[in-house]
Amino acid sequence: MSTFAAAPTALIVHAHPEPRSFSTAQMTAAAQSLGAAGYRVDVLDLYADDWAPVLAREEFAPVEGPFKPQAEQLRAVEERTLDAAVRAHLDRLLAADLLVLSFPMWWFSLPAVLKGWVDRVFVMGGVFGGSHGLFGDAALAGKRAMLLFTTGGPSESFRPGGAFGPMDDFLFHIHRGMLEFVGYQVLEPVITYGPARMTDRERASALDAVRESVARVAADAGATVG
């Protein structure tokens, strides 16, 4: 794959408060791996950028009467009055062939700052609804997305019958409800279980495994979920 004009773009949206964390090292490893595979890599670091995750009336043009978030998103797209930060992130999202959400799994879901990136940037009228439909008719149809994350618990806890519950069941709200909903083909997640308990040697080996998994998943459009 060439890195010249026709290079596909990967947008990595990363959410960990510590630059020296395993999660951040894992994101960097994935970025290297995607770069080596010919992607132009765009990284959004939500903690570093101090992203404001709370969808609120103040980001929209003044409205009389009750504030209805989706109606205001739709109107802002139509009237070209989207908040500048949201518009900039939405443009980076729409330009990406591959979306990677990179995070530590907190409470079996996305950290709030990343959930609030979805709340604010997956704009009604911009990625679904309005002139777009849902799922296969939404704006990101034909593009791919994947999760890249760490857990606190060990992999055994996430197996069917494990102490927590099946990982696929926990991820359903993200895979189906966020990514497929806006049109993405969802790739296999790349997961590192329990990096907090690893030795330095295990950590280095885990980062190698991430590089390999990301390269394989990104290269293999057939390796999708569900």
Next chain:
Amino acid sequence: MSTFAAAPTALIVHAHPEPRSFSTAQMTAAAQSLGAAGYRVDVLDLYADDWAPVLAREEFAPVEGPFKPQAEQLRAVEERTLDAAVRAHLDRLLAADLLVLSFPMWWFSLPAVLKGWVDRVFVMGGVFGGSHGLFGDAALAGKRAMLLFTTGGPSESFRPGGAFGPMDDFLFHIHRGMLEFVGYQVLEPVITYGPARMTDRERASALDAVRESVARVAADAGATVG
């Protein structure tokens, strides 16, 4: 049930940006219903209180080396240095016999401000881990919790085989991963589908249904999920 000394407490944690929304009216109806059933009702309105949902290094005592969120939560509980706002909310959570999370379903999950309330207030060492275990051994064991929310889509879309997917599957990450994880017995959710498309008459009727459902669910400890 008496409203005197032995009255149980219900904590409602509400997350909608618009005081005149159906979601907020639904929360108020639920609060009335719980009050009528003998509960002392404590309401936390996250938008009104401008809750900061992003778990970050700055809320903890200074730490040398990499910031590890769970380790810092555990240390803050042990050393009694929890952030004052987190401590106050954690105390209200621990004092409640019934927790009600009240929200509009955004992206098949909690709005970011409410997810970040869980991220920051479900403190390791305070509600699970440390001297507490997980699930039946966690700090909220013996207490009950329920979801009270609205959807954009109609109920048909959330049936098995529906356009979106089964509601129970979307809620698994909250019911199992957040509420049961910290010990709660999870009650049946109270859901209003598509209030944005209702007439005033339908809306009034839906609020009556919420009052009845909340009274029934709160009174019936047997009506649990899973």
